[in-house]
Amino acid sequence: MQYLMSVIHDRSDLATSDEEAAIDVFNDRLRAEGHWVFAGGLGVPDPATVIDNRGAQAVVTDGPFLESKEYLAGFWIIEAPDLDVALKLATEGSRACNRKIEVRPFL
Amino acid sequence: MSAVDVQAAITAITQAHREEWARVVAALTKRFGDLDIAEEAAAEAFAIAVERWPADGLPPNPGAWLTTAATRKAIDRIRRENKRDDKQREARLVYDDDPLEPVGAVDDERLRLIFTCCHPALAMEARVALTLRMVGGLTVPEIARAFLVSETAMGQRITRAKAKIKAARIPYRVPSAGDLPARVSGVLAVLFLVFNEGYLSTGPDTDPVRHDLTAEAIRLARLIRALLPADGEVVGLLALMLLIEARRTARVSASGELVTLDEQDRGAWDTALVAEGHRLVRERLVAAAAGVAPGRYQILAAINAVHTCAHDVRDTDWSQVVALYDQLVRLDPSPVIALNRAIAVAELDGPEVALATVDRLEGALSGYHAYHATRADLLRRLGRSQLSRAAYDRAIELAGNTAETAYLTRRRDQLG
Structure with missing residues (x-):
């Protein structure tokens, strides 16, 4: 079972060096214990571009699809047998990156 | 069949519903890995019992009869669904086959069911609704009435909770020893909320005391005590609820007005419930004397024990009450x-x-x-x-x- 752990942030600052170090430790653990699938960090959503090609012609919109104070600042995709394990990992991940985390199952 | 036998059958079904519902749902959830199937099949089995028991007589083992009938219904449904979408139904609930020994409790499927329904990833109101439906066996209309929401809204709340359990893979198991105290306290919070809603019902057109809810909370607390006998807070919550419930009839006057503790007719208190509550509090006092620090429910129960020990409000040992509150404030x-x-x-x-x-x-x-x-x-x-x-x-x-x-x-x- 795979889960998406979304990192939620509401300021424009990037991870501090302490946070980055803690994230590295956490990532190593995910790999060592077989939970690691993929992860990545994102900056502020400002440079985002939305493409909608459902109609006759692709429409390009400058900016994120959703204007909100909180935004997706990064994510992990993890492998876990059930939600209890995923929530435990998310608890540690939230402490490591010092941000809120949303846990969502893949279909 | 005579009218007397029919009456006996109806009594037996009511009793079986109280005693066996959670066991049937739990057994089917384990077997089929799906709360939805388990709930529906259990409800169907009881509906068959209502038809058959008065006509055919009582089965020698009602619990086994109900589980068998429900299992058949569940298999029927799975076959129907497989035929329909030609796809093997996937059992999604995660079932943990480890014995329940670390808990020091009897191996009972109902414990897994309770922990799944009270999982912290579910909203409190969803936990309450799911526990009353799956463990308590209350119907959706009954739960909707208890919490003053429409049947549709309550049905959706329960459906959404079941869907989340399945989609997010909330496991069907007793938490590990390290997580157990926090998870038990989550279960107790659900029961106390049900009890309080019964005890201090809100809403302009609601009865001031909803005995059905207080009784259900006490019944579930007794069940959890039987399943987790070593947990002091479970004993504390049960004692607390018993000592509050004992004063129920004295607490509201004939004209529907609240009667405060100092004005209550103490002769109207239920002496059997008071005695049982006191016995449980004493049990925990012995544990506390042996060095087991009491949790908040045990302290609240002790406070209520002090009140219910006084035959007249003037005999209340207030210094003892304040000392217990001091202990509670620290916690x-x-x-x-x-x-x-x-x-x-x-x-x-x-x-x-x-x-x-x-x-x-x-x-x-x-x-x-x-x-x-x-x-x-x-x-x-x-x-x-x-x-x-x-x-x-x-x-x-x-x-x-x-x-x-x-x-x-x-x-x-x-x-x-």
Whole structure:
């Protein structure tokens, strides 16, 4: 079972060096214990571009699809047998990156 | 079949529903890995029993009969669905085959069911609804009525919770020893919420005391105590609920008005419930003497034991009550506990001292009716009628329970 752990942030600052170090430790653990699938960090959503090609012609919109104070600042995709394990990992991940985390199952 | 036999069959079905519902749902959830299938099949099995038992006579083992009937219904449904979408139904619930030994409890599927329904990833209201449906066996209309929401809304709440359990893979198992205390306390919070909703029902058209809910909470607490006999807080919560329930009939007057503890007819208390509650509190006092620190439910139960020991309100050992509240404040420094402590302090050190403490809680509790009711009472005792009246007004505005509103209104109108 795979889960998406979304990192939620509401300021424009990037991870501090302490946070980055803690994230590295956490990532190593995910790999060592077989939970690691993929992860990545994102900056502020400002440079985002939305493409909608459902109609006759692709429409390009400058900016994120959703204007909100909180935004997706990064994510992990993890492998876990059930939600209890995923929530435990998310608890540690939230402490490591010092941000809120949303846990969502893949279909 | 004679009318007497039919009556006996109906009694047996009611009893089986109370005793076997959770066991049937739990057994089917384990076998089929799906709460939805388990719930539907259990309901169908009981519907068949209602038809068959009065006609055919009672089965020798009602629980086994119901589980077998429900299992057949579940298999029928799975076959139907497989035929329909030609796709093997996937059992998604994660079932943990480890024995339940670390808990020190009897191996009972119902324990897994309870922990799944009370999982912290579900919203509190979803946990309450799911527990009453899956473990308590209440129908959706019954639960909807209890919480004053429409049947549709309650049905959706339960459906959504079941869907989340499946999609997010909330496991069907007893938590590991390390997680157990926190998870048990989550289960107890659900039961206490059900009990309190019964004890202090809110809403203008609701009965002031909903015995069905208090009784259900006590029944579930007894079940959890049987499943987790080593947990002191489970004993504490059961004792607390019994000692409150014992005073139920004395707590509301014939005219539907709240009767406060000091004015209750103590002869009307249920002596059997009081005795059982006291026995449980003593059991925990022995454990505490042996060095096991009591949790909040055990302390609250002990406070209620002190009250129910006094045959007259004047015999109440207030210094003991205050000492117990001091212990509770160290565990839970919340403003509501501080308010209740102040009420006991008023009896020990006088209303002036208590009022000073209560006034300091204004910032945290200005939206809580009991804060204003307490202030109103203290101000009344100090002869400050005008301020007391204003506090009663505010308390009446905020109180949601009909018996409480009636009591506060009378008290306000009696002010000179």
